[in-house]
Amino acid sequence: MIKLPHEVIGRAxxxxxxxxxxxxxxxxxxxxxxxxxxxxxxKQLEALDPETVEKMLEAAGGQLGQAALG
Numbered sequence: 001m002i003k004l005p006h007e008v009i010g011r012a013x014x015x016x017x018x019x020x021x022x023x024x025x026x027x028x029x030x031x032x033x034x035x036x037x038x039x040x041x042x043k044q045l046e047a048l049d050p051e052t053v054e055k056m057l058e059a060a061g062g063q064l065g066q067a068a069l070g
Contacts (some may be wrong), residue, residue: 008035013057023050 008030012019021029026045030037037045 003006005035005041008033019053023048023053028059 012022022045027042
């Protein structure tokens with residue numbers, strides 16, 4: 001069970017299924033994890049563009065992989 005906001009972010013980065021659920025229905029996904037957020041935070045989550053986030057994660061993953069090889 002997730003308790004803290006940074007854990008939500010970490011899980012969303014690491015867990016594609018969770019990330020998809022978070023984008024589809026953030027309020028329910030967070031409630032299922034026992035996380036309560038205020039309306040302002042929920043609106044910020046709802047405003048995120050899933051495609052942009054996926055592109056950022058792909059770019060970061062590529063950079064991390066190159067750094068590990070470098």
